[in-house]
Structures are given as C-alpha cells and as structure tokens.
Amino acid sequence: MANLELYPQIISNRVPKHVAIIMDGNGRWAKKQGYLRMFGHKQGVNSVRTALEFASELGIDFITLYAFSTENWNRPKTEVNALMQLLVDTVEKEIPSLMKNGIRLKTLGNISQLPSKCIKQLNHTVEITKDNQGTTLVLALSYSGRWDLIEATKNIVNQVRNNNLNVENITEETITRALNTSEFPNPDLLIRTSGEMRISNFLLWEIAYSEIHFTDVLWPDFKKEDFLKAILDYQSRERRFGKTTEQLT
Ligand code: FPP
Numbered sequence: 506m507a508n509l510e511l512y513p514q515i516i517s518n519r520v521p522k523h524v525a526i527i528m529d530g531n532g533r534w535a536k537k538q539g540y541l542r543m544f545g546h547k548q549g550v551n552s553v554r555t556a557l558e559f560a561s562e563l564g565i566d567f568i569t570l571y572a573f574s575t576e577n578w579n580r581p582k583t584e585v586n587a588l589m590q591l592l593v594d595t596v597e598k599e600i601p602s603l604m605k606n607g608i609r610l611k612t613l614g615n616i617s618q619l620p621s622k623c624i625k626q627l628n629h630t631v632e633i634t635k636d637n638q639g640t641t642l643v644l645a646l647s648y649s650g651r652w653d654l655i656e657a658t659k660n661i662v663n664q665v666r667n668n669n670l671n672v673e674n675i676t677e678e679t680i681t682r683a684l685n686t687s688e689f690p691n692p693d694l695l696i697r698t699s700g701e702m703r704i705s706n707f708l709l710w711e712i713a714y715s716e717i718h719f720t721d722v723l724w725p726d727f728k729k730e731d732f733l734k735a736i737l738d739y740q741s742r743e744r745r746f747g748k749t750t751e752q753l754t
Pocket of ligand 1: 531577644724
C-alpha cells in the first residue's frame with residue numbers, strides 16, 4: 506500500500522509504475538575498502554532490500570533488478586558460484602519479508618541455465634508469493650535484451666510457420682507480446698548506479714521511451730535518499746514520446 510505522506514516532494518500521481526535498475530559497482534565498492542568482490546555483492550543485498558522496501562512504500566507496481574546477465578556467466582567460476590549461492594540464500598531468507606510486504610516475485614531470463622538449487626528456490630518463492638497484491642519484484646537472471654529478442658524471433662517464426670501469423674501482420678505489438686517481458690509494462694524509469702553510462706544489454710526493446718537516471722553512487726551505497734533523488738529527477742522530466750510540448754497539454 507502506497508504511503509506518500511512522508512515524501513511531500515513526490516508528485517503522487519506521477520510515481521513511476523515500473524522502475525528497472527542496473528545494480529552496478531559491487532566489485533569496485535569492495536575493492537575500495539580492501540575486501541574481496543563477493544563482500545560487495547553481499548552488501549549489495551542490503552541495497553536490494555532497501556530499494557524494494559522503498560518501491561513498496563511508494564506503491565511502485567514493478568521493480569526489475571538486473572541481478573545476473575547472460576554475459577555474467579563469463580566471470581570467474583568462483584564468483585559465479587558464490588553469486589548463485591547468495592541468490593538462493595537471499596531469496597529463502599527474504600520470504601517472510603516478501604509475504605509481510607505483499608511483494609510478488611517473478612523471474613525473467615533463461616532460468617533453466619541456473620543451478621538446480623536456484624531454480625527450485627526461485628520456483629518455490631514465485632509460487633508462494635503469486636497472490637500477493639503489492640509491488641512485483643522481477644529478478645532478471647541469466648537475462649539479456651538480445652537473448653529475449655532472439656527468443657521472441659523464434660516464437661514469431663514458429664507462429665508464421667504454423668500459419669497462425671501472416672508476415673505482413675507483424676507489428677510492434679507482435680514483438681512486445683512475444684518477449685518474456687510481455688506481462689510487464691515498459692519501465693518508466695531506468696536507474697544505473699556506479700557512474701557507468703551504458704545499457705549493457707538490459708531490456709533493449711522495453712526502454713525505448715524510459716527516462717534514464719545515472720548516478721555515481723556504487724550499488725552497495727545506494728540508499729533510500731538516492732532512490733528518492735532518482736524519482737524526483739524522473740518527475741522533473743517531460744515525457745513527450747516523440748510529440749511536441751504543445752501537444753501534451
Ligand atoms: C554488478 O556489480 C552486480 C552484479 C553483477 C550482481 C548483482 C547482485 C547483487 C546485488 C546481489 C544479489 C542480488 C539478489 C537479487 C539476491 P559488479 O560486480 O559488476 O561491480 P563492478 O563493476 O564494480 O565490478
């Protein structure tokens with residue numbers, strides 16, 4: 506349930522429905538303090554919790570977190586394994602909090618590539634949170650925008666092959682519906698932490714008209730105030746979707 510009274514700066518009818526976040530900078534954060542990279546990822550979990558709580562407080566319908574990209578499989582095996590274990594442990598540990606806050610978990614990506622203990626824990630948590638009515642947390646895992654576009658292309662080719670679709674009738678809507686993100690609205694706001702200004706193969710189709718907020722803050726340092734800044738930045742933008750200012754009023 507949205508509780509905006511504490512944030513008079515926020516324009517209540519312009520809260521983004523969907524916020525997507527590229528959580529970057531865990532490794533650099535750890536290195537800066539002389540720790541191993543994995544310590545940064547562990548601290549990053551606290552920021553995930555904070556961001557989720559704030560999204561829930563603001564009544565944001567969807568929050569999509571880029572937790573593990575297709576390309577992240579190329580990291581050292583020890584880091585990949587430790588990240589997978591962190592994922593299992595975190596998802597299990599957070600179940601009571603997800604239930605208490607009415608948060609529904611969904612996954613996005615090539616989940617079948619994950620270790621079976623991850624798949625089991627994720628499926629279990631998706632199942633027991635499925636009737637929750639608050640914010641939907643979408644964890645993008647073994648995901649990349651290009652992967653999903655390839656999947657969608659295969660799906661569309663099959664529809665054509667099976668005579669369920671005429672090539673001339675392929676529209677934006679056809680592609681949107683064929684993507685694994687079809688059940689989610691497009692993100693209104695995309696946040697990337699750590700000062701990098703890249704999209705890194707995230708939600709390529711879906712962010713066509715998203716507002717983008719870059720911050721230098723490293724993910725483990727990303728606090729409620731930083732999220733609030735991003736929301737206020739978003740609310741200061743004029744979303745024209747290709748039209749002129751005059752057409753909007
Ligand atoms: C990017 O930082 C972060 C990741 C690839 C992993 C994100 C994982 C977490 C925040 C923790 C687990 C999450 C959940 C949802 C349980 P980086 O390693 O690329 O940092 P660097 O660019 O400084 O090296």
